[in-house]
Amino acid sequence: MKGPDIKYLFEPRNVAVIGASVKKNKIGHKIVRNLLFNKFPGKVFPINPKGGKILGLDVEKSILDIKDPVDMACIAIPEKFVFDTVKQCAQKKVKFLVIITSGFSEIGNIKEEKQLVQYAKKNGMRILGPNIFGIYSSKVSMNATFGQKDILSGNVAIITQSGALGIAMMGKTKTENIGLSAMVSVGNKSDIDESDLLKYLVENKETKVIMMYVEGVKHGERLVGILKKATKKKPIIVIKSGRSKRGAMAAASHTGSLAGADEIFSDIMKQCGVMRAESVEEAFDWCKYLANSPMPKGKNTVIVTNGGGMGVMAADACEKFGVSLYDDTETLKKIFSDSVPSFGSVKNPVDITGQARVGDYEKSLFSAIKNKNIHSIICLGCETAVLDVKNLKKVIKEVYAECKKPIVFSFLGGTKLEHVITHLREKGTPIYSNVYEAVSCLGAMYNHFDTKYSIFHEKKINPADYSIDMKKIKSIISDVKKEHRNFLLSDEAQELMSAADITFPKTYIASSIEEAVASAEEIGFPVVLKVVSKDIIHKSDVGGVKLNLSSVEEVIDAYQAIIHNCRHNKPNANIKGIEVTEMVKKGTETIIGARRDASFGPIVMFGLGGIYVEVMKDVSFRGFPLPKKEVKNMVKETKTYPLLLGVRGEKKKDINKIVDTIMKLGIIIKNCRYISDIEINPLVVYEKGIKAVDIRILLTN
Numbered sequence: 001m002k003g004p005d006i007k008y009l010f011e012p013r014n015v016a017v018i019g020a021s022v023k024k025n026k027i028g029h030k031i032v033r034n035l036l037f038n039k040f041p042g043k044v045f046p047i048n049p050k051g052g053k054i055l056g057l058d059v060e061k062s063i064l065d066i067k068d069p070v071d072m073a074c075i076a077i078p079e080k081f082v083f084d085t086v087k088q089c090a091q092k093k094v095k096f097l098v099i100i101t102s103g104f105s106e107i108g109n110i111k112e113e114k115q116l117v118q119y120a121k122k123n124g125m126r127i128l129g130p131n132i133f134g135i136y137s138s139k140v141s142m143n144a145t146f147g148q149k150d151i152l153s154g155n156v157a158i159i160t161q162s163g164a165l166g167i168a169m170m171g172k173t174k175t176e177n178i179g180l181s182a183m184v185s186v187g188n189k190s191d192i193d194e195s196d197l198l199k200y201l202v203e204n205k206e207t208k209v210i211m212m213y214v215e216g217v218k219h220g221e222r223l224v225g226i227l228k229k230a231t232k233k234k235p236i237i238v239i240k241s242g243r244s245k246r247g248a249m250a251a252a253s254h255t256g257s258l259a260g261a262d263e264i265f266s267d268i269m270k271q272c273g274v275m276r277a278e279s280v281e282e283a284f285d286w287c288k289y290l291a292n293s294p295m296p297k298g299k300n301t302v303i304v305t306n307g308g309g310m311g312v313m314a315a316d317a318c319e320k321f322g323v324s325l326y327d328d329t330e331t332l333k334k335i336f337s338d339s340v341p342s343f344g345s346v347k348n349p350v351d352i353t354g355q356a357r358v359g360d361y362e363k364s365l366f367s368a369i370k371n372k373n374i375h376s377i378i379c380l381g382c383e384t385a386v387l388d389v390k391n392l393k394k395v396i397k398e399v400y401a402e403c404k405k406p407i408v409f410s411f412l413g414g415t416k417l418e419h420v421i422t423h424l425r426e427k428g429t430p431i432y433s434n435v436y437e438a439v440s441c442l443g444a445m446y447n448h449f450d451t452k453y454s455i456f457h458e459k460k461i462n463p464a465d466y467s468i469d470m471k472k473i474k475s476i477i478s479d480v481k482k483e484h485r486n487f488l489l490s491d492e493a494q495e496l497m498s499a500a501d502i503t504f505p506k507t508y509i510a511s512s513i514e515e516a517v518a519s520a521e522e523i524g525f526p527v528v529l530k531v532v533s534k535d536i537i538h539k540s541d542v543g544g545v546k547l548n549l550s551s552v553e554e555v556i557d558a559y560q561a562i563i564h565n566c567r568h569n570k571p572n573a574n575i576k577g578i579e580v581t582e583m584v585k586k587g588t589e590t591i592i593g594a595r596r597d598a599s600f601g602p603i604v605m606f607g608l609g610g611i612y613v614e615v616m617k618d619v620s621f622r623g624f625p626l627p628k629k630e631v632k633n634m635v636k637e638t639k640t641y642p643l644l645l646g647v648r649g650e651k652k653k654d655i656n657k658i659v660d661t662i663m664k665l666g667i668i669i670k671n672c673r674y675i676s677d678i679e680i681n682p683l684v685v686y687e688k689g690i691k692a693v694d695i696r697i698l699l700t701n
């Protein structure tokens, strides 16, 4: 059954508060008080079996006694009464249930919570919560929370999974002068989650910036789809807690153990154009700046400073936060030669020197404002004996009022200057004592600028376009499944690689010494011999691998040694044969993988391969599907990339082939739901071509 329009959660025409109380300290009282205090234009219906009056409103004994239709019911009664109340709400045809009550899945009462959701859905209702502090929406002046009553309305929307932190953030928005368009507590996310809310907020005219506090993601694939589109329209900032590696530790592959939930989250958010802030303070700085600053028309930023050191610090910060410094020296000279003394610098950072007076700032900043080649400005300063702080305040105000391009200020000095900074900040000027904070705000603006104007076409990917025989792959997997195994033997993994047209070292399975010798001669020396047995996963540990065999005699000895070692160390192992493989030539060892992530669905990975993979942890992740261009970016992001470009006269490696192979693994995992992990380590990369040396494929249980 299709649920009600999400609009009625943010713009209900009336609200019932079930559990409304005359007692001022009760949550049910505070919600009614907040709704009235903010002059919610719709009707507010307090519900309490005792009846009477609350804050001048008549109290109904049951929701069924209300004559008008009800769009939203806030439920603030003990857990044991909630289900019966939800049934009454269904009878009343309420659209949205905002369940404040705690005591559901967060303490293990999962069944009770599921029952609520199933019942609500069956009856055309949707649930926000449970275990939340409510919802605020400026569009209809609705403060249906039990947080603070006076919320500053504005254009920042906050979605929070944490209640206590959410209430604290609500308070902080007031002190930081950040106006809210919405504040939604999602709590247990039993039904409505970030994706549902984003659909509304992205279209909501009151909202310019969206911030989310996330602890865990339930339906990651859906969220990714929505975020990719949403960030093209509005900046989205996320704070995520929980950098735990616990889940990852249990994973059976490198891809799994490297894919700490946090790394995947970070990379996928980046892929979606979402900016991840490290702290609430950073997120608030970004929100405030993005909500109030104009969009730049281009990427040329200029730094104006009276201190060389501060200029260098800002230039470093620009590199860190992705802000591009304008470096057309001729144009810079024309713009600034009037306001920079001969011993200053008209190169970027433009140094108006320590002798600069406020008038020099005024002159240079207005020159930068007027020039159309400059798209954004970083204005810095150190307090000096010649800098009149009072006058500086006036000029900064004028500059900020006149500037129609992004600008940030950072000044450092004594108490007088700090007062000026505090005063200007209160008035909404983006001025900071810390250069990094100032530049990070501009960096957030350019991050959004890049996302907004990046071209992204997500075409449907067809396995056949990548020479992948999906039918064959599915039949290999189904044969393994029939044997109730959840991993592929190496010959099966190679068969799968053949079906995906991924090259691997020439290999034969021998069941006698004669066959092994014939295979080695066919492949060409040197060769490698490895045991093939479903009972032996870690072959080297039992003496099941012999490398670099250069003659018939060495192959015969190695064959006998492997059989002997395996019989001795794993007496009950069923040995299928001995694999004879070409000894792979040296190249750059990389790792590529694809896995089915519990939160985000199919993901792909690339990084530095070989035995140091878990020590170096030089890997990057992306959610799949994604365009080839993004896969290339993912490769470029790693420290391995310069190695692939070639160092000390080495030739460039076949990066296109890596990208192709990553795409292939992504396509396979996306199309074959029984595969949980595919990993190739090492994937040896040459100037031309690749070789999948060690392939590990795991299946879902």
Ligand code: COA
Binding pocket: 018, 019, 020, 021, 022, 023, 026, 027, 028, 047, 048, 049, 050, 075, 076, 077, 078, 079, 081, 085, 100, 101, 102, 103, 131, 132, 133, 162, 163, 164, 185
């Ligand atoms: N319909 C309407 N009102 C009802 C009711 C029903 N079926 N059952 C009880 N009530 C009334 C009560 O009589 C009481 O009113 P009163 O003060 O006039 O007696 C009021 O609803 C509240 O019930 P009460 O039993 O006093 O509960 P409470 O206010 O102490 O606690 C909750 C209720 C929901 C606040 C509590 O169970 C809870 O979950 N607290 C945690 C909330 C939270 O932290 N959420 C997450 C925040 S991030």
